[in-house]
Amino acid sequence: MSRLSRPLGVALVYVWLSVFVVVPWVAILVGAFAGGWASFWHSVSSPEAAFALRMTLEITLVTLFINLALGVPISFWIARRSAPGWRVIQWIVELPLSVSPVVAGLALIVVYGPNALIGALLAHAHIKIAFAFPGMVLATVFVTLPFIVHETVPAIRAIGDTQEQAAYVLGASPWRTLWRVWLPQLKWSLLYGMALTAARSFGEFGAVLVVSGSIVMVTETATLFVYQASVNNQMQAAYAVSAVLALVSFALILVLQLVKRLGGNRLRDH
Amino acid sequence: MTIEFVGVEKVYPGGARSVRGVSFQVREGEMVGLLGPSGSGKTTILRLIAGLERPTKGEIWIGGKRVTDLPPQKRNVGLVFQNYALFQHMTVYDNVAFGLKEKRVPRDEIDRRVRELLGYMRLTEYANRFPRELSGGQQQRVALARALAPRPQVLLFDEPFAAIDTQIRRELRKFVREVHDELGVTSLFVTHDQEEALEIADRVLVLHEGRVEQLGTPEEVYEQPETLFVASFIGESNVWRRPVQGGAVEVAGLRLPVDPAIPNGTPVAVVVRPKDVQLHPADREEGQGQILRSAFKGAYSACFVRTRDHEVWEVHVPSADRHLLSPGAWVRMDVHKFFVFPA
Ligand SMILES: Nc1ncnc2c1ncn2[C@@H]1O[C@H](COP(=O)(O)OP(=O)(O)OP(=O)(O)O)[C@@H](O)[C@H]1O
Numbered sequence: 001m002s003r004l005s006r007p008l009g010v011a012l013v014y015v016w017l018s019v020f021v022v023v024p025w026v027a028i029l030v031g032a033f034a035g036g037w038a039s040f041w042h043s044v045s046s047p048e049a050a051f052a053l054r055m056t057l058e059i060t061l062v063t064l065f066i067n068l069a070l071g072v073p074i075s076f077w078i079a080r081r082s083a084p085g086w087r088v089i090q091w092i093v094e095l096p097l098s099v100s101p102v103v104a105g106l107a108l109i110v111v112y113g114p115n116a117l118i119g120a121l122l123a124h125a126h127i128k129i130a131f132a133f134p135g136m137v138l139a140t141v142f143v144t145l146p147f148i149v150h151e152t153v154p155a156i157r158a159i160g161d162t163q164e165q166a167a168y169v170l171g172a173s174p175w176r177t178l179w180r181v182w183l184p185q186l187k188w189s190l191l192y193g194m195a196l197t198a199a200r201s202f203g204e205f206g207a208v209l210v211v212s213g214s215i216v217m218v219t220e221t222a223t224l225f226v227y228q229a230s231v232n233n234q235m236q237a238a239y240a241v242s243a244v245l246a247l248v249s250f251a252l253i254l255v256l257q258l259v260k261r262l263g264g265n266r267l268r269d270h
Numbered sequence: 271m272t273i274e275f276v277g278v279e280k281v282y283p284g285g286a287r288s289v290r291g292v293s294f295q296v297r298e299g300e301m302v303g304l305l306g307p308s309g310s311g312k313t314t315i316l317r318l319i320a321g322l323e324r325p326t327k328g329e330i331w332i333g334g335k336r337v338t339d340l341p342p343q344k345r346n347v348g349l350v351f352q353n354y355a356l357f358q359h360m361t362v363y364d365n366v367a368f369g370l371k372e373k374r375v376p377r378d379e380i381d382r383r384v385r386e387l388l389g390y391m392r393l394t395e396y397a398n399r400f401p402r403e404l405s406g407g408q409q410q411r412v413a414l415a416r417a418l419a420p421r422p423q424v425l426l427f428d429e430p431f432a433a434i435d436t437q438i439r440r441e442l443r444k445f446v447r448e449v450h451d452e453l454g455v456t457s458l459f460v461t462h463d464q465e466e467a468l469e470i471a472d473r474v475l476v477l478h479e480g481r482v483e484q485l486g487t488p489e490e491v492y493e494q495p496e497t498l499f500v501a502s503f504i505g506e507s508n509v510w511r512r513p514v515q516g517g518a519v520e521v522a523g524l525r526l527p528v529d530p531a532i533p534n535g536t537p538v539a540v541v542v543r544p545k546d547v548q549l550h551p552a553d554r555e556e557g558q559g560q561i562l563r564s565a566f567k568g569a570y571s572a573c574f575v576r577t578r579d580h581e582v583w584e585v586h587v588p589s590a591d592r593h594l595l596s597p598g599a600w601v602r603m604d605v606h607k608f609f610v611f612p613a
């Protein structure tokens with residue numbers, strides 16, 4: 001029984017992988033490059049596609065920055081269980097893992113939309129959040145915040161707090177201690193979390209769709225562009241931008257594996 | 271640097287009262303050993319001196335300066351943690367240089383100081399290793415070098431030798447004492463090992479449930495214990511609880527005189543050190559007890575004697591006289607010295 005089921009199971013996994021993973025990927029790449037390199041380049045560099053790709057890149061970079069700035073303190077907050085309200089913070093960070101991104105995006109509209117109180121107030125100050133770049137970043141940050149926190153909290157707990165205390169007694173301020181003692185030891189966890197964050201923000205669709213309104217050349221990201229193009233039956237453009245997204249994801253997976261390999265040994269030592 | 275505690279209390283969030291109204295003074299250049307059972311507040315007292323904990327009540331003075339509210343960065347104290355707390359991502363060299371860099375000491379001076387300390391600690395060849403590549407004893411010396419580098423005037427050790435085997439432990443113990451004398455610092459060290467504390471400390475601070483039981487020289491806490499706890503905690507002891515009868519307490523058929531002012535029937539505890547009892551061979555009729563067994567301890571042997579009321583005493587006899595006391599033999603006991611405490 002088990003002698004048979006083992007190879008059978010392995011075969012099944014491979015079939016499943018090829019049908020649902022490899023074939024679609026290859027199909028996208030074939031679709032993108034069917035007309036040759038020139039037509040691929042033409043599709044990707046059309047003003048709409050180029051704008052969408054750049055917007056996605058910008059959102060990802062800003063999101064990474066915000067997630068680092070927010071994620072590190074939040075991770076300490078949760079890992080230490082010291083500050084009051086750490087449970088609430090943990091709950092908020094976990095929320096995106098169970099709440100649909102579409103709902104999250106809608107929630108942002110409800111609060112920051114032009115018809116809502118805060119949105120109206122901000123509009124008065126000529127600050128636009130919903131249907132604009134800030135709202136799209138907010139939505140992406142909300143969706144991706146768990147990644148860095150999830151990677152960093154266990155690392156902080158494993159390192160403990162005696163090294164920090166040793167640094168204080170040796171005269172290091174809390175900031176210097178963060179810089180010289182914590183960050184070097186959290187480096188691999190942070191990198192891993194950042195790679196996951198980047199992958200997710202590149203691919204985010206639902207939350208951004210609701211918040212942005214998907215206005216061509218204004219608030220259209222790469223994923224939104226792919227969707228629009230395929231709905232409008234511009235398959236060449238859809239395939240081309242999809243291929244770019246797919247290749248970036250692939251590169252990020254490689255980075256993740258590399259970080260795991262390089263950092264794994266260090267991480268295990270603690 | 272002198273260290274002074276004035277009515278210091280520490281209540282941890284959650285309600286654990288680990289230090290309760292502690293006052294004591296450590297003199298300039300002194301080495302004080304903190305002794306006490308687990309949970310008696312030894313670590314907490316070191317952390318209070320280092321500034322890693324704030325007292326709930328009371329004041330702490332270092333070198334005539336009130337430091338109660340000073341952060342650890344400003345106290346110029348060296349602390350060797352029980353688990354060393356070395357920076358895992360830094361080499362031995364960088365660990366030792368850490369405090370000097372924080373003090374913005376010029377680079378070439380840092381280099382000179384670090385190399386000097388590594389040489390002193392016999393660590394020169396390990397300068398480029400990471401902590402995880404060192405033995406426990408080596409990590410311990412790195413921790414010590416790191417604490418010494420910024421030239422602190424107060425040195426604190428939390429169970430510095432706990433994870434080290436006896437041979438190296440003895441060497442390190444002597445070494446730490448030498449370092450202390452050479453640098454003229456004031457040191458406090460926590461230990462579970464009484465022998466260690468009595469051997470290298472100038473004075474011993476005995477703690478029990480967050481209170482100071484006694485602060486005195488090793489001789490004082492051993493020969494003149496001030497409380498029942500100190501008498502029974504420091505060194506070996508036989509403790510017997512009895513009511514006072516006519517100005518004396520009866521143990522093992524002996525009447526030990528106590529303060530005549532103590533009224534009849536008052537329960538007291540009598541403490542007798544094993545070395546303060548002398549055994550004489552006796553016959554069955556006049557003997558007060560019977561030898562159970564004896565254990566060879568080098569210069570002396572520990573004899574266990576069962577009295578007629580079935581109490582077992584520990585008595586130390588010179589190993590040379592051991593042959594007189596075979597198991598089963600009857601003995602008479604002379605008590606040279608004993609302590610009486612309210613029970
Ligand atoms: N961070 C803390 N939070 C709450 N209670 C604590 C904390 N640290 C210590 N305690 C409590 O304070 C008391 C004294 O602890 P402390 O660590 O000072 O004892 P110790 O004498 O060093 O013991 P050991 O010999 O086991 O190291 C203990 O009852 C302990 O449970």
Ligand SMILES: [Mg+2]
Nearest residue numbers: 312313314428
């Ligand atoms: Mg302790």
